Amino acid sequence: MVLPVSPSSSLSLPILSSSTHHILPASDPPYKLLQSHPSLHFLSKCKSLQDLKQVHSQIIKTGLHNTHFALSKLIEFCAISPYGDLAYALLLFESIEEPNRFIWNNIIRGCSLSSNPIVALELFVRMILCGTEPNSYTFPFLFKSCAKIGATHEGKQIHAHVVKLGLENDAFVHTSLINMYAQNGELGNARLVFDKSTLRDAVSFTALITGYVSRGFMDDARRLFNEIPVRDVVSWNAMIAGYAQCGRFEEALALFEEMRKANVQPDESTMVTVLSACAQSGSVELGNWVQSWIENRVLGSNLRLVNALIDMYSKCGDLETARGLFDGLHQRDVISWNVMIGGYTKMSCYKEALTLFQLMLRSNVEPNDVTLLGVLSACAYLGALDLDAAEQVFNNMNLKSLASWNAMISGLAMHGHPDKAIRLSEEMANEGIKPDDITFVGLLSACTHAETLMKNMEMKPDGAIWSSLLGACRVHGRVELGAGRWDDVARIRNRLTNMGMKKVPGCTSIEVDGVVHEFVVSDKVHPLRKDVYKMLDEIDRLLEVAGFVPDTSEVLRDIDEEWKEGALSHHSEKLAIAFGLISTKPGTTIRIVKNLRVCGNCHSATKLISKIFNREIIARDKNRFHHFKDGFCSCRDYW
DNA sequence: GTAGGGTTAG
Numbered sequence: 001m002v003l004p005v006s007p008s009s010s011l012s013l014p015i016l017s018s019s020t021h022h023i024l025p026a027s028d029p030p031y032k033l034l035q036s037h038p039s040l041h042f043l044s045k046c047k048s049l050q051d052l053k054q055v056h057s058q059i060i061k062t063g064l065h066n067t068h069f070a071l072s073k074l075i076e077f078c079a080i081s082p083y084g085d086l087a088y089a090l091l092l093f094e095s096i097e098e099p100n101r102f103i104w105n106n107i108i109r110g111c112s113l114s115s116n117p118i119v120a121l122e123l124f125v126r127m128i129l130c131g132t133e134p135n136s137y138t139f140p141f142l143f144k145s146c147a148k149i150g151a152t153h154e155g156k157q158i159h160a161h162v163v164k165l166g167l168e169n170d171a172f173v174h175t176s177l178i179n180m181y182a183q184n185g186e187l188g189n190a191r192l193v194f195d196k197s198t199l200r201d202a203v204s205f206t207a208l209i210t211g212y213v214s215r216g217f218m219d220d221a222r223r224l225f226n227e228i229p230v231r232d233v234v235s236w237n238a239m240i241a242g243y244a245q246c247g248r249f250e251e252a253l254a255l256f257e258e259m260r261k262a263n264v265q266p267d268e269s270t271m272v273t274v275l276s277a278c279a280q281s282g283s284v285e286l287g288n289w290v291q292s293w294i295e296n297r298v299l300g301s302n303l304r305l306v307n308a309l310i311d312m313y314s315k316c317g318d319l320e321t322a323r324g325l326f327d328g329l330h331q332r333d334v335i336s337w338n339v340m341i342g343g344y345t346k347m348s349c350y351k352e353a354l355t356l357f358q359l360m361l362r363s364n365v366e367p368n369d370v371t372l373l374g375v376l377s378a379c380a381y382l383g384a385l386d387l388d389a390a391e392q393v394f395n396n397m398n399l400k401s402l403a404s405w406n407a408m409i410s411g412l413a414m415h416g417h418p419d420k421a422i423r424l425s426e427e428m429a430n431e432g433i434k435p436d437d438i439t440f441v442g443l444l445s446a447c448t449h450a451e452t453l454m455k456n457m458e459m460k461p462d463g464a465i466w467s468s469l470l471g472a473c474r475v476h477g478r479v480e481l482g483a484g485r486w487d488d489v490a491r492i493r494n495r496l497t498n499m500g501m502k503k504v505p506g507c508t509s510i511e512v513d514g515v516v517h518e519f520v521v522s523d524k525v526h527p528l529r530k531d532v533y534k535m536l537d538e539i540d541r542l543l544e545v546a547g548f549v550p551d552t553s554e555v556l557r558d559i560d561e562e563w564k565e566g567a568l569s570h571h572s573e574k575l576a577i578a579f580g581l582i583s584t585k586p587g588t589t590i591r592i593v594k595n596l597r598v599c600g601n602c603h604s605a606t607k608l609i610s611k612i613f614n615r616e617i618i619a620r621d622k623n624r625f626h627h628f629k630d631g632f633c634s635c636r637d638y639w
Numbered sequence: 640g641t642a643g644g645g646t647t648a649g
Contacts, residue, residue, distance in 0.1 A: 175643035
């Protein structure tokens with residue numbers, strides 16, 4: 001972990017050579033005089049490094065560079081403003097013989113915001129060695145850095161400094177400390193700091209709640225939430241987002257209702273979260289209501305909100321409305337493009353997805369790894385020619401992030417090009433890019449020597465990894481795998497389970513006459529369950545007559561996301577379909593929403609059901625839409 | 640003069 005503290009060599013300060021140091025006077029001229037100085041006024045107008053250099057030159061010409069104030073402001077701007085430049089800030093910082101505490105704090109702050117926050121910790125060490133005592137402003141920046149990079153060990157040492165300096169009772173230091181422990185998974189320590197102090201407000205509560213939420217301890221989080229003396233909008237948002245992130249959409253939406261009843265004004269974050277919950281649970285009606293709520297307020301043209309709306313409509317199957325919103329945007333960011341492309345892909349409109357991607361390439365928005373993944377899965381249907389196009393896009397990417405390598409590798413592996421995937425991973429290694437656990441998951445689906453890879457890889461318990469791993473395995477369940485690999489899969493699953501990954505129970509909902517009915521695996525609570533199970537028996541009988549043989553092999557059960565109950569015929573989607581068949585008129589389209597991906601068995605069964613009962617069945621699973629008709633599915637058995 | 644908790648795409 002050796003990281004450069006010195007800035008890149010291509011930068012240079014105006015007039016001053018790098019060997020010239022600022023030796024600052026003991027005190028600055030009067031503050032008011034400096035504050036209103038025109039050169040410093042221009043600082044806030046800078047929009048590029050060039051502008052910045054001009055202002056810097058001006059500051060030197062007017063002699064201001066010999067003041068703490070001007071240098072502080074320059075460093076602050078360079079380090080923090082989006083138009084600044086951290087490398088320049090560091091160059092400037094290194095030129096100061098004896099930086100004061102304010103300057104130290106601001107350069108540390110800048111580094112804590114950067115993509116390389118470890119530099120902030122290195123600077124802290126230097127600050128101490130130089131004999132500058134940190135204060136209550138220094139520590140929040142440091143703890144934020146530790147939280148960002150998972151530096152618990154370093155965080156604990158810095159905690160000791162806080163105790164030594166008697167700063168434990170500063171509210172900002174206190175909360176950032178709790179947050180550091182909570183973010184780094186040390187919930188016991190976070191709780192200890194929280195419990196030991198009398199400093200308890202919505203902010204410190206929320207920091208702890210978020211920690212519990214991130215580890216899936218929703219009940220503990222909720223208990224804390226109920227204890228908050230005065231809840232503010234952020235604490236509500238955190239709790240609502242917690243429910244939405246772990247798939248408990250109904251609770252998320254119920255809490256949003258409670259929030260409104262408590263007369264707390266929702267803000268942009270609230271609405272983005274609520275829309276995400278609507279999108280994921282398929283609650284298009286509530287989503288509609290949210291849209292009008294937004295439009296009646298000043299939030300209407302907010303890009304993030306419109307992105308969330310586009311996503312909500314496309315995930316609910318209303319591509320037309322989604323596209324209308326997309327076309328109406330004056331400015332689009334990478335998320336706008338990605339949600340719209342993803343919307344088309346999920347509905348099997350691959351040509352539209354790729355056409356939109358072509359438009360994106362002509363816009364000024366650079367595609368990222370998420371775009372690439374979406375485009376790749378669209379290409380997978382449209383033949384090798386388009387896959388070549390995706391490869392071309394990848395090859396032309398200016399900045400290939402680890403994520404984009406991963407997207408390409410897993411894309412190739414999952415879409416029938418395992419050899420290319422493995423070759424690409426070798427290329428990646430040759431470029432000096434270290435693979436991570438996600439690369440591994442991608443490769444696992446292509447690789448014949450998973451054993452070797454596993455030994456070299458540290459898996460992190462992450463839901464995304466978990467599901468992509470299972471997805472990779474499922475797809476390859478059809479591609480004749482060597483039996484040995486399933487052992488690897490089982491072992492990884494055990495490791496993840498031991499690390500605290502909780503399985504989300506499968507659940508399918510169906511709306512009939514405006515009422516949403518929910519079914520879980522082997523449901524025992526629905527009032528009409530007797531009739532439902534009776535219908536299920538009939539379905540199974542007819543399926544058997546039609547020649548359907550459920551696959552009960554170890555492989556399928558292993559990868560099935562509702563494997564726990566083992567009852568293949570009682571999966572929630574089949575229960576919901578059975579309910580749909582008995583509670584709607586013949587010929588009516590059945591629409592269901594599942595919180596997980598549909599399993600292979602249910603998918604095959606549903607295809608046949610659509611034929612036997614002459615019903616169109618539109619199933620939305622976690623990843624995409626399946627439109628079953630006449631024994632076929634729109635996804636063409638790829639999902 | 641600087642500081643703490645929440646937010647969308649996969």
